[in-house]
Amino acid sequence: MCLAIPMRVAAIEDQMATIESQGLTQRVSLLLVPDARVGDYVLVHAGCAIAVLGEQEATETLDLLREVLAFEDREEAGEFEDHGDS
Amino acid sequence: MGTPEHSKPGGPEEVRRLADALRQVSAGRRLTFMEVCGTHTMAISRYGLRQLLPQGIRLVSGPGCPVCVTAMRDLDTVVALARLPEVTLATFGDLVRVPSSSSTLAAERAQGADVRVVYSPFDAVELAATRPDRQVVFAGIGFETTAPAVAAAILDGARRELTNFSVLSLHKTMPAPLRALLDLGETAIDGFILPGHVSVITGSLAFDFLAREYGVGGVVAGFEPADVLAALVRLAAQREPAVAIEYTRAVRPEGNTLAREVMSQVFEPSDAEWRGLGTIPGSGLVLAPAFRQFAAEERFSVDPGPSREPRGCRCGEVLRGLIDPPVCGLFGKRCTPEQPIGACMVSSEGACAAYYRYRDIGE
Amino acid sequence: MSTDERILIGHGSGGKLYRDLVGDVFVAAFSNPVLDRLDDAAELASPGARLAFTTDAHVVQPLEFPGGDIGTLAVAGTVNDLATAAARPLALAAAFIIEEGFPLPALRRLCASMGRTASSVGVPIVTGDTKVVQRGLADGVYITTTGVGEIVVAHRLGADTVRPGDLVLLTGSIGDHAAAVLAARGEFHLALDIESDCAPLWHLVAVALAAAGEDLRFLRDPTRGGLTTVLAELAESSGLGIEVEEAAIPISAPVQALCDLLGYDPLVLANEGKMVMVVGPESAAAVLAALRAHPLGRRAAIVGELTEAHPRRVALRTAFGTRRVLDMPIGELLPRIC
Numbered sequence A: 001m002c003l004a005i006p007m008r009v010a011a012i013e014d015q016m017a018t019i020e021s022q023g024l025t026q027r028v029s030l031l032l033v034p035d036a037r038v039g040d041y042v043l044v045h046a047g048c049a050i051a052v053l054g055e056q057e058a059t060e061t062l063d064l065l066r067e068v069l070a071f072e073d074r075e076e077a078g079e080f081e082d083h084g085d086s
Numbered sequence B: 001m002g003t004p005e006h007s008k009p010g011g012p013e014e015v016r017r018l019a020d021a022l023r024q025v026s027a028g029r030r031l032t033f034m035e036v037c038g039t040h041t042m043a044i045s046r047y048g049l050r051q052l053l054p055q056g057i058r059l060v061s062g063p064g065c066p067v068c069v070t071a072m073r074d075l076d077t078v079v080a081l082a083r084l085p086e087v088t089l090a091t092f093g094d095l096v097r098v099p100s101s102s103s104t105l106a107a108e109r110a111q112g113a114d115v116r117v118v119y120s121p122f123d124a125v126e127l128a129a130t131r132p133d134r135q136v137v138f139a140g141i142g143f144e145t146t147a148p149a150v151a152a153a154i155l156d157g158a159r160r161e162l163t164n165f166s167v168l169s170l171h172k173t174m175p176a177p178l179r180a181l182l183d184l185g186e187t188a189i190d191g192f193i194l195p196g197h198v199s200v201i202t203g204s205l206a207f208d209f210l211a212r213e214y215g216v217g218g219v220v221a222g223f224e225p226a227d228v229l230a231a232l233v234r235l236a237a238q239r240e241p242a243v244a245i246e247y248t249r250a251v252r253p254e255g256n257t258l259a260r261e262v263m264s265q266v267f268e269p270s271d272a273e274w275r276g277l278g279t280i281p282g283s284g285l286v287l288a289p290a291f292r293q294f295a296a297e298e299r300f301s302v303d304p305g306p307s308r309e310p311r312g313c314r315c316g317e318v319l320r321g322l323i324d325p326p327v328c329g330l331f332g333k334r335c336t337p338e339q340p341i342g343a344c345m346v347s348s349e350g351a352c353a354a355y356y357r358y359r360d361i362g363e
Numbered sequence C: 001m002s003t004d005e006r007i008l009i010g011h012g013s014g015g016k017l018y019r020d021l022v023g024d025v026f027v028a029a030f031s032n033p034v035l036d037r038l039d040d041a042a043e044l045a046s047p048g049a050r051l052a053f054t055t056d057a058h059v060v061q062p063l064e065f066p067g068g069d070i071g072t073l074a075v076a077g078t079v080n081d082l083a084t085a086a087a088r089p090l091a092l093a094a095a096f097i098i099e100e101g102f103p104l105p106a107l108r109r110l111c112a113s114m115g116r117t118a119s120s121v122g123v124p125i126v127t128g129d130t131k132v133v134q135r136g137l138a139d140g141v142y143i144t145t146t147g148v149g150e151i152v153v154a155h156r157l158g159a160d161t162v163r164p165g166d167l168v169l170l171t172g173s174i175g176d177h178a179a180a181v182l183a184a185r186g187e188f189h190l191a192l193d194i195e196s197d198c199a200p201l202w203h204l205v206a207v208a209l210a211a212a213g214e215d216l217r218f219l220r221d222p223t224r225g226g227l228t229t230v231l232a233e234l235a236e237s238s239g240l241g242i243e244v245e246e247a248a249i250p251i252s253a254p255v256q257a258l259c260d261l262l263g264y265d266p267l268v269l270a271n272e273g274k275m276v277m278v279v280g281p282e283s284a285a286a287v288l289a290a291l292r293a294h295p296l297g298r299r300a301a302i303v304g305e306l307t308e309a310h311p312r313r314v315a316l317r318t319a320f321g322t323r324r325v326l327d328m329p330i331g332e333l334l335p336r337i338c
Helices: A060-076 B012-026 B038-046 B072-083 B105-110 B121-130 B147-159 B175-184 B196-202 B209-214 B225-237 B257-266 B289-294 B315-319 B351-357 C016-030 C070-083 C104-120 C176-185 C202-215 C226-238 C253-262 C281-292
Strands: A005-013 A016-021 A024-029 A041-045 A048-052 B031-035 B057-061 B087-091 B114-117 B135-140 B165-169 B191-194 B217-220 B243-245 B267-274 B278-287 C051-058 C087-099 C125-133 C141-151 C167-170 C190-192 C216-220 C241-245 C276-279 C301-307 C314-317 C323-326
Touching: A005 A024, A005 C253, A016 A041, A024 A041, A024 A048, A024 C253, A041 B196, A048 B147, A048 B196, B012 B225, B031 B038, B031 B225, B038 B196, B038 B225, B038 B351, B072 B087, B072 B105, B072 B135, B072 B165, B087 B121, B105 B114, B121 B135, B121 B147, B121 B165, B135 B147, B147 B165, B147 B257, B147 B289, B165 B278, B165 B289, B175 B209, B175 B278, B191 B196, B191 B225, B196 B257, B209 B217, B217 B225, B257 B267, B278 B289, B315 B351, C016 C104, C016 C125, C051 C070, C070 C087, C070 C104, C070 C141, C070 C202, C087 C104, C087 C202, C104 C125, C104 C141, C167 C281, C176 C190, C176 C253, C190 C253, C202 C216, C202 C276, C202 C281, C216 C226, C226 C241, C226 C276, C226 C314, C226 C323, C276 C281, C281 C301
Parallel strands: B031 B057, B031 B191, B087 B114, B087 B135, B135 B165, B191 B217, B217 B243, C087 C125, C241 C314
Antiparallel strands: A005 A016, A005 A041, A016 A024, A024 C190, A041 A048, B267 B278, C051 C141, C087 C141, C167 C276, C167 C301, C216 C276, C241 C301, C314 C323
């Protein structure tokens, strides 16, 4: 529901972090993610960091495509019921 | 270090592959998916994602725009507070042009009300600290993404022992309206695109009930085109309803426990009136007893008067995913972004605004 | 004058104090043979056939920002308006409304900016006026500049002369000015590594005119309302459609980051040193090369095309191959949280 963008933690003092992204620098509260470290990327919303970002599972798309292919096999085998009108 | 790997997943090539995958996996079936996050509505329209969907897949917008679901009576209260001469009304930009029964904050400002746009609730606290002669009232809208930040700001205000800072909490929580929607049983929804940033806080587990109790699946999606399409592929491919996370870089099943603790320290659940859905028990947030001194509705007694829904406005049905915006008789005619009648049009996240602004070009 | 000195109501009252101010501040910054005479009206040598004439009022907070100040804006804005008519700036007039208590050193700085900016395109500030208003009014200072220019081309530019197939060029990155001023205003407590692009563009336009001749059909500077407003108005006036390629629009990373954070659309942000040009396809490559060879046009790009399809509407093609409509922005620029 909300605009939040990833920004990198450049410095931490007390519970405030200086964060930056592409030439934009801001200070936000780390109250909600006290474990954030310098160098981490955090998701920033309304003056707070709300999450430390991890890796997007890079294999996501590959997994998906595999799921799709597996789906097709199941479909061919007649396993799939028609869902009817929506 | 440059652009982080996880900041922009999926360029045009991957988006194309995902669109193909979606076509394959949906195999011509007619499916209706609901996105319940205003920011998803915006992203879908801004990137023209509907143009990439196979024929049978329909996307409807749900009650996920915090401005759009704010009841008229609450909007009237915000305006009434802004009119008090001692009050500086601090608000997110999103509220400034929303029509209440008879006015908008922009119109009130032109009449002399002290309305200030802030980006963060901490700015409102700062404002109060630097202007002891003013009563700063912060209009708190937003779901679980925003409420913890507002809670943190209130804690800051408490620490600084401010007596001129208060909050009108119009915050609402997300799982409840989905229950209400499904209980109404009006549209057959085949799956939900679940809110990416609300889920950062609540975790995906908060939405498990959709599959368990209602047999409807959901995927928590990020906001890039590749995120949304990947979520749709997973939804279409689900053999059994389940709740899964596409937005793995930001969302965990358990969410941000600490953020929820901060939230429940400062707020407690209450009943709340949702535009288009009526009163949903336990779906709102009000200040907990320990922080009641910051409750604007107790500090000031304002009578917003009787509230009035504009005639012909079908925002409620749009919010429930019953009609697409163009079906409303006011859409594009009497109700436009320039002269909005309902909140769905004035809010940049509102389904109607998204439809109107980003409408496809006829060929 | 000492650094403590400030504008007094008396400075606007037309007497000795006023004369001293004019001499010490304005003439000192703008000196030229016409201005130095201090007549009430400046005599201009008649340049001949076609004149362009324009005026602009300038209000900005803060008065000084990275990349410029209200003085730079006041001169560049009017020079650029003249340039959109393919007019070489001949003379400027400047009227100041100054708030009582305004520090003189600041006024000198602004005038120095104006003088420098004007000299860079060889246009004299030949006459002016000053009024002083009570403390609390005028936000420090408001400046209105009026300019006259000589149209240097024989053909007429205008929205009604553009044709399907014409190309839309943009002379550089969008949103720099708005972003720099927003950050400088301090409302959102952020720092941004970007400067206003505020600059007078007469020379840049001149090289484009030299490269294109009659093929340069339309010029507009995307100030308030940004690129979208210029294109929406062009589509409306010309009766044609415009196709824009989103990926082709140059935008600096800090500006994009600010827009992502606050929910702004970079296409509607104000620019003060950019031009939109519509050029016939045969000359587009030459114009592009000429622009890129100039310091103010290094990031020039072809961003769109005029078309017979969807008349009066502007369509944006995203990087994903999908399309959406660009509509005129509605009034006030508001940040979003949700």
